[in-house]
Amino acid sequence: MELKNNISVYIEVAGSALSTLSIELLGKARQLADKKGEQVVAYIVGADTSKAAEEAISYGADAVVAVEDPVLEGYDSALYTKAIAALVEKYAPSVILIGGSPNGRDLGGRLSAKLKVGLVADCIDVLHEGDDDTLTWIRPAFTGKLLVKIQTTTRPQLGTVSDKIFHGVPANPSRKGDVIKEKVDFSGDAPTVKVTNFEAVENAAESLSIESAEIVVGAGRGVQNEEGMKAVEAFAQRIGAAFGVSKPLVDNEWAPHDLQIGITGKKIAPKIYIAMGISGAIQHKLGVQDAELIIAVNKDPDAPIFEFAHYGIVGDLFEVMPELEKQIAKIKG
Amino acid sequence: MNIVVLVKQVPAVSEIEIAQDNNLVRVGAPSMLNPVDKHAIEAAIAVKDAVGGTVTLITMGTAQAAEVMRDGIAVGADKGVLVSDERMAGSDTLATGLILAKAIEKIGDVDLVFTGKRSTDGDTGQIPPAVAQYLNISLVSYADSISVEGSTITATRANHGGIETVQAQLPAVVSVTDKSNTPRSPKIRGKMAAKKAVFDVWRIEDLGLDAASVGKSGSATKVTEMFAPEPNPVGIMVEGNTPADLAANLVKDLTAKNLL
Numbered sequence: 281m282e283l284k285n286n287i288s289v290y291i292e293v294a295g296s297a298l299s300t301l302s303i304e305l306l307g308k309a310r311q312l313a314d315k316k317g318e319q320v321v322a323y324i325v326g327a328d329t330s331k332a333a334e335e336a337i338s339y340g341a342d343a344v345v346a347v348e349d350p351v352l353e354g355y356d357s358a359l360y361t362k363a364i365a366a367l368v369e370k371y372a373p374s375v376i377l378i379g380g381s382p383n384g385r386d387l388g389g390r391l392s393a394k395l396k397v398g399l400v401a402d403c404i405d406v407l408h409e410g411d412d413d414t415l416t417w418i419r420p421a422f423t424g425k426l427l428v429k430i431q432t433t434t435r436p437q438l439g440t441v442s443d444k445i446f447h448g449v450p451a452n453p454s455r456k457g458d459v460i461k462e463k464v465d466f467s468g469d470a471p472t473v474k475v476t477n478f479e480a481v482e483n484a485a486e487s488l489s490i491e492s493a494e495i496v497v498g499a500g501r502g503v504q505n506e507e508g509m510k511a512v513e514a515f516a517q518r519i520g521a522a523f524g525v526s527k528p529l530v531d532n533e534w535a536p537h538d539l540q541i542g543i544t545g546k547k548i549a550p551k552i553y554i555a556m557g558i559s560g561a562i563q564h565k566l567g568v569q570d571a572e573l574i575i576a577v578n579k580d581p582d583a584p585i586f587e588f589a590h591y592g593i594v595g596d597l598f599e600v601m602p603e604l605e606k607q608i609a610k611i612k613g
Numbered sequence: 614m615n616i617v618v619l620v621k622q623v624p625a626v627s628e629i630e631i632a633q634d635n636n637l638v639r640v641g642a643p644s645m646l647n648p649v650d651k652h653a654i655e656a657a658i659a660v661k662d663a664v665g666g667t668v669t670l671i672t673m674g675t676a677q678a679a680e681v682m683r684d685g686i687a688v689g690a691d692k693g694v695l696v697s698d699e700r701m702a703g704s705d706t707l708a709t710g711l712i713l714a715k716a717i718e719k720i721g722d723v724d725l726v727f728t729g730k731r732s733t734d735g736d737t738g739q740i741p742p743a744v745a746q747y748l749n750i751s752l753v754s755y756a757d758s759i760s761v762e763g764s765t766i767t768a769t770r771a772n773h774g775g776i777e778t779v780q781a782q783l784p785a786v787v788s789v790t791d792k793s794n795t796p797r798s799p800k801i802r803g804k805m806a807a808k809k810a811v812f813d814v815w816r817i818e819d820l821g822l823d824a825a826s827v828g829k830s831g832s833a834t835k836v837t838e839m840f841a842p843e844p845n846p847v848g849i850m851v852e853g854n855t856p857a858d859l860a861a862n863l864v865k866d867l868t869a870k871n872l873l
Contacts, residue, residue, distance in 0.1 A: 357742060477778035
């Protein structure tokens with residue numbers, strides 16, 4: 281199989297299985313490759329890659345190139361970068377899709393600097409616009425108010441992609457593909473970064489999490505000040521909803537980043553999302569578009585949020601909120 | 614301990630507006646220190662308090678960009694360096710990472726480089742790994758807590774649906790989150806020092822770089838288009854004359870459609 285100029289995916293392994301984000305990337309790579317008649321090659325790095333390699337093929341890779349070495353047991357971005365750089369030299373991929381996870385972003389940034397090639401971070405889409413292999417990456421810009429198209433002028437084209445944007449294809453264990461193991465010389469290398477402990481965070485956290493709650497209330501700049509934000513938070517609590525905020529409130533340091541809903545915060549998919557005083561910048565829209573029902577309250581009838589909310593109320597959130605609470609109390613009876 | 618903090622001036626968020634033609638309206642928009650950078654400065658000062666050392670702030674941009682370093686001087690940073698050169702304009706993360714790494718190299722024998730996890734404007738989070746790679750040193754990103762002992766830094770970070778504890782050998786680049794600490798407030802003496810502070814200004818020649826490796830020519834990405842997605846209104850605007858009417862009509866409709 282010709283493995284050059286292909287569409288490659290850096291596979292992140294969590295435990296011994298593929299991360300969900302890696303599966304999403306394989307799905308997207310499959311789509312891009314099918315259109316161009318190209319191959320999807322999965323790059324896997326670790327101390328033992330066999331199981332992940334099998335999985336990658338079942339999720340759409342045509343081939344796996346793996347670098348296995350005991351020094352790769354834990355994730356040290358420097359050593360993983362060295363491994364991927366060696367594969368780039370040998371296989372000259374046209375593109376490497378990298379998950380926008382903490383470790384993926386680290387790999388992307390290091391790889392860009394090591395190979396002196398361009399990188400586009402936290403993309404929400406990627407497509408071939410022309411006939412050649414040039415990819416157009418789309419990402420939010422200007423604090424998420426606009427989208428930009430970016431191309432890299434070097435090869436391989438590197439991009440990190442946010443999670444929950446693309447969809448993986450279902451696993452097909454009967455898919456076949458080659459697994460090639462490449463040796464990279466790590467003599468004299470030892471990890472300088474080690475993970476010494478890991479504690480899984482229970483999903484059933486004490487307070488409602490915006491990622492798991494059925495109802496989420498979001499606060500935006502319309503709250504005007506921290507006090508206003510707290511009023512929305514109290515409303516959320518009283519109706520049994522989780523509370524989140526839009527990016528400007530985090531940028532203003534009124535709320536921690538953990539509560540940020542949006543493309544560079546949490547992507548949520550509750551049954552009901554109530555947006556209070558949120559204008560609806562692209563960055564926010566991308567974080568809530570999977571909500572089943574979006575209700576927006578905003579003073580400004582031209583606020584972009586009304587373009588994607590299912591129900592819009594033009595009004596002062598501080599006046600509408602108590603009325604809404606009364607109505608909800610009625611039906612809860 | 615020789616500590617560097619990379620800081621950035623960003624537009625004050627509430628002031629950014631987009632004009633009809635998709636151009637950023639920035640006229641007269643005030644600027645501020647990238648909020649999470651305060652936590653990077655605090656991390657550096659805390660290490661200095663514990664084990665001694667020097668904290669140097671570095672920022673990149675126009676002369677005005679240097680102003681944000683006064684926030685750092687006010688809480689105990691020792692000095693600031695402004696890297697400023699019109700030839701750097703248009704630098705992407707590849708070029709910016711190189712410029713900052715060269716500035717850190719020029720300071721020499723740096724043990725720790727702190728940064729905020731990302732900036733509110735570019736929002737890429739790619740500078741810390743790029744700088745770590747150019748300097749060929751360890752990287753700990755998205756640190757929610759840190760402690761330094763001897764030549765080891767221990768940090769916790771959210772990853773893979775949990776919290777991992779990471780140990781790295783110095784020298785290292787460490788990017789921190791807004792959870793990592795509580796930034797201290799400046800005292801009067803600090804404010805005085807901040808007011809009086811004079812910053813070194815370095816041009817690209819001072820960093821041993823040439824025009825080809827910075828700015829647009831040193832970058833490997835280009836923006837081909839800027840756009841707002843087509844509006845595609847699908848929703849229902851709730852009718853009503855008073856907030857009470859609006860709320861009642863909304864809930865009535867939702868109940869009728871079995872959406873509640």
